[in-house]
Amino acid sequence: MGLRLKDLTVHYGSVAAVSDVEMSIEDGEVVALLGPSGCGKSTLLRAVAGLERASSGTVSWDGADLAGVPVHRRGFGLVFQDGQLFPHRDVAGNVAFGLRMHGVDRKHQAERVAELLELVGLPGYGARRTTELSGGEQQRVALARALAPRPKLLLLDEPLSALDRALREQLAMDLAVLLRRAGATALVVTHDHDEAFTLADRVALMRKGKLVQTGTPAEVWRRP
Numbered sequence: 001m002g003l004r005l006k007d008l009t010v011h012y013g014s015v016a017a018v019s020d021v022e023m024s025i026e027d028g029e030v031v032a033l034l035g036p037s038g039c040g041k042s043t044l045l046r047a048v049a050g051l052e053r054a055s056s057g058t059v060s061w062d063g064a065d066l067a068g069v070p071v072h073r074r075g076f077g078l079v080f081q082d083g084q085l086f087p088h089r090d091v092a093g094n095v096a097f098g099l100r101m102h103g104v105d106r107k108h109q110a111e112r113v114a115e116l117l118e119l120v121g122l123p124g125y126g127a128r129r130t131t132e133l134s135g136g137e138q139q140r141v142a143l144a145r146a147l148a149p150r151p152k153l154l155l156l157d158e159p160l161s162a163l164d165r166a167l168r169e170q171l172a173m174d175l176a177v178l179l180r181r182a183g184a185t186a187l188v189v190t191h192d193h194d195e196a197f198t199l200a201d202r203v204a205l206m207r208k209g210k211l212v213q214t215g216t217p218a219e220v221w222r223r224p
């Protein structure tokens, strides 16, 4: 159960950015997709999200093929490198976004927003403007927004890459803890070995569009 990729291939024109990938993520598991720039990590994640179409093979959740299921119907949460917060909404407005989409009433929205801001270490930040937050704080808000509707699967594309090194190390540890605390099932794309090691139950190593190794961090760990 959970996520299953079967022979997943994604072409851009005649070039296969993702090639015959077999992968699964069980419920409650955090998997890091690790590999050098250009190896196809983002393309794979985007195919899972429904932002790219599979050229062949399947993406399924709990056994149901997701082909033709649009992004907002998959029940997945997305976080990108630069957060992509809504600049015209305050922090609470950003975190509540998915809840509004799901028709959650105002009282429960406010409760859930407070709970999420607590979880990501930003209690009391609801009325702050997102443009006044540091990069690290913006990523925490993006994470809170993605987690708020309790997604089946969280898809994180280089969530810490835009931050400076010291902050990244700290946030990788924070993220590891809060993904567990939220009971999240997650696929985290990264090119950073340390980050993958800190975050993941399992690491999937990608090279030139192919999955070359999968295992616990200890099993696949190689210093570059």
Ligand code: ADP
Binding pocket: 012, 017, 035, 036, 037, 038, 039, 040, 041, 042, 043, 044
């Ligand atoms: P990564 O996330 O590992 O850096 P990507 O998935 O972004 O890798 O890219 C994989 C390959 O696909 C690269 O060769 C990249 O240049 C190519 N690619 C990515 N997006 C597009 C696109 N929209 N059109 C054409 N080629 C693309």
Ligand code: ADP
Binding pocket: 131, 132, 133, 134, 135, 136, 137, 167
């Ligand atoms: P970091 O070192 O984590 O990148 P910053 O130095 O950017 O953090 O910001 C430190 C604190 O100041 C944060 O709480 C941030 O929200 C706040 N802050 C940053 N820029 C502004 C601003 N233009 N207006 C108000 N508060 C700000």
